[in-house]
Amino acid sequence: MEGTIFMPRDEEHMVALNSSAAKSASSYVKVDRVSIGYRSRKTGIYKDAVVDLNFEIRRGEFVVIIGTSGCGKTTFLEAVAGLVPVSAGQILLGGKPIKGPGRERSLVFQSPSLFPWRNVRDNVLFALQAQHNLNSETRQRAEDLLELVGLKDAMGSYPHELSGGMRQRVNLARALVTRPELLLLDEPFGALDAQTRSVMQEELVNVWQAADLGEARNALFITHDVEEAVYLADRILVFSKAPASLAADITVELPRPRLPDHKRSREFVEYQDRVLRELYASSGGAPAVEIAEEVAE
Amino acid sequence: MSTATADDRISVGNAERIVKEPAWLRWMRVHSKVVYGISGVAIVLIAWQVTSTLGLVNVTIASDPIRVIKAEITLFSSGQIWGPIGVTAQEVGWGMLITLLISIPLGLILGRVTALYDMTEPIINVLNSVPYVLFLPVIIFWFGIGQQSRILLVIWAATMPLIINTTAGVRNLNSDYIRVAKMCCAGKWTFYRSVLFPATLPYILTGIRLSIARALVGAIVAEFFLSGGGLGYFVQTATSNFDMDSAMAGIFIMAVAAVVLTRLIGRLEHRYTHWSQG
Numbered sequence A: 001m002e003g004t005i006f007m008p009r010d011e012e013h014m015v016a017l018n019s020s021a022a023k024s025a026s027s028y029v030k031v032d033r034v035s036i037g038y039r040s041r042k043t044g045i046y047k048d049a050v051v052d053l054n055f056e057i058r059r060g061e062f063v064v065i066i067g068t069s070g071c072g073k074t075t076f077l078e079a080v081a082g083l084v085p086v087s088a089g090q091i092l093l094g095g096k097p098i099k100g101p102g103r104e105r106s107l108v109f110q111s112p113s114l115f116p117w118r119n120v121r122d123n124v125l126f127a128l129q130a131q132h133n134l135n136s137e138t139r140q141r142a143e144d145l146l147e148l149v150g151l152k153d154a155m156g157s158y159p160h161e162l163s164g165g166m167r168q169r170v171n172l173a174r175a176l177v178t179r180p181e182l183l184l185l186d187e188p189f190g191a192l193d194a195q196t197r198s199v200m201q202e203e204l205v206n207v208w209q210a211a212d213l214g215e216a217r218n219a220l221f222i223t224h225d226v227e228e229a230v231y232l233a234d235r236i237l238v239f240s241k242a243p244a245s246l247a248a249d250i251t252v253e254l255p256r257p258r259l260p261d262h263k264r265s266r267e268f269v270e271y272q273d274r275v276l277r278e279l280y281a282s283s284g285g286a287p288a289v290e291i292a293e294e295v296a297e
Numbered sequence B: 001m002s003t004a005t006a007d008d009r010i011s012v013g014n015a016e017r018i019v020k021e022p023a024w025l026r027w028m029r030v031h032s033k034v035v036y037g038i039s040g041v042a043i044v045l046i047a048w049q050v051t052s053t054l055g056l057v058n059v060t061i062a063s064d065p066i067r068v069i070k071a072e073i074t075l076f077s078s079g080q081i082w083g084p085i086g087v088t089a090q091e092v093g094w095g096m097l098i099t100l101l102i103s104i105p106l107g108l109i110l111g112r113v114t115a116l117y118d119m120t121e122p123i124i125n126v127l128n129s130v131p132y133v134l135f136l137p138v139i140i141f142w143f144g145i146g147q148q149s150r151i152l153l154v155i156w157a158a159t160m161p162l163i164i165n166t167t168a169g170v171r172n173l174n175s176d177y178i179r180v181a182k183m184c185c186a187g188k189w190t191f192y193r194s195v196l197f198p199a200t201l202p203y204i205l206t207g208i209r210l211s212i213a214r215a216l217v218g219a220i221v222a223e224f225f226l227s228g229g230g231l232g233y234f235v236q237t238a239t240s241n242f243d244m245d246s247a248m249a250g251i252f253i254m255a256v257a258a259v260v261l262t263r264l265i266g267r268l269e270h271r272y273t274h275w276s277q278g
Helices: A011-023 A071-079 A120-130 A136-148 A164-176 A196-211 A226-232 A258-265 A266-283 A285-296 B002-020 B023-030 B032-053 B065-078 B082-112 B114-129 B134-145 B148-169 B176-184 B187-227 B230-240 B244-272
Strands: A027-038 A046-060 A060-065 A088-093 A105-108 A182-186 A218-222 A236-241 A246-251
Touching: A027 A071, A027 A218, A027 B187, A046 A071, A046 A236, A046 A246, A060 A226, A060 B065, A071 A088, A071 A105, A071 A218, A071 A226, A105 A164, A105 B023, A105 B176, A120 A136, A120 B187, A136 A164, A164 A196, A196 A226, A218 A226, A226 A266, A236 A266, A236 B134, A246 A266, A258 A266, B023 B032, B032 B065, B065 B244, B082 B114, B082 B148, B082 B187, B082 B230, B082 B244, B114 B148, B134 B187, B148 B187, B176 B187, B187 B230, B187 B244, B230 B244
Parallel strands: A060 A218, A060 A236, A105 A182, A182 A218
Antiparallel strands: A027 A046, A027 A088, A236 A246
16 A cells, blocks of 8 residues: 555644754864775775765755766765764764764664564664653654654564565654654665656655654765655755765755645756766766666656 | 256256266365375285285284284273373483474574674584484483483584584575665664564575474484483383384384474474465
């Protein structure tokens, strides 16, 4: 059941959110001369995934990182998540360097990675259980979130009984239930079919803009889909091909709330073209064909 | 009127289906596996009974099903079989309990700590491949011929498959689960209890099934050599006294125990690891 979820859109709140995001220039994430590399386990050769990244993310921004497949953008996200160490420079979060995973961050994994022995509700509760924060209030929040992503009737189901889109919704609810300040999303809709993907994008926008959600006000979203990037982002960071560096920093000044219809507007298409040009320019000849194909589909 | 016709048509359709497949045939189709299984056992028992009744085999050497049933009734009504059953049950029970307490935590740890795994892998492989009965003289030399030694042999027989299976389960752990636990800031205890243990449970239950089979063999072998009672000792003594009916009755009890225990584990597997088969 891939039904669209209708939620009351709190227009007032969203206006407030937009203006506050625009006004506040306070830096939340500071990426300071960061390089990340890894040593291949087989050959022992050291390879750079990203080199010399410098940028800041302001409070309240929805930032999308776009780059070609295998360019190192996922590695960068994992470094922000604290799963991978940086090899040079530092990533500051609210002024403090990231040393490992933290409660203020949540990651929506590329594959749903749900525990197959737990039903939907208990999968979401795991995040709370791990942080020793399981009480009647947080339980209620878990149920509210599942209702928000349209899984009210599937709370007792097991992951193998769900479709890909539904699993990814549970993944999202699990990430949000701990009220993270920074939500990290690693190509969460990459494995879904085009239609489900578009529904999920809209839902993410809705959840992002939902008034009662509160804390998750910063998001870092990884994708290689240009349309997805423009639809979701306040700001798009274009990564060059591996080893990745920052090729372009594009602010998307499209109004919120964003609706699927906006995807056909002239401004939207212009932003798409601009992102595509930057990708093209930064990746050289060969990968550009790949990008053109992706956009064509 | 028109609705009535529609209902009629439906019931006619159902009637046709039932005519095509009689109820007993349907029952047979659904339960064919059980039916065939029971038939196989029945054929063997009947053949055994017929050959001994016709005098094709010597009843005093081969016994026959009816005589075994009679022996079973005598053994249970006189109560003399409860002693051996109790002894064997105690050996297997204590042996399995200690095996579970040792093997599962050890398997979980060995699977997680690569250095420990690499250190112990050759030893565990050797201990698993060398027939454990070979250690029996050594165990007797060290611990004597009491119940202690019999339980020790059961443990020796049963631990290895469970350790090996548990370790394999841990080493096959989906790395995504580890990442999820890390991202959720799960502590070591939460990780072991709520991620590692349930993820490994299908492997653990398979290991327990192998372990129980080996524990039963271990107990019987120990009783043969350490003659302190139990079903193994009972069958051995009965055979030496040319009481084949009692010997076969003892073997039958053991067979039932083995089937019941295996089924029990099967039920546990169905109950707790249904997600891994789905």
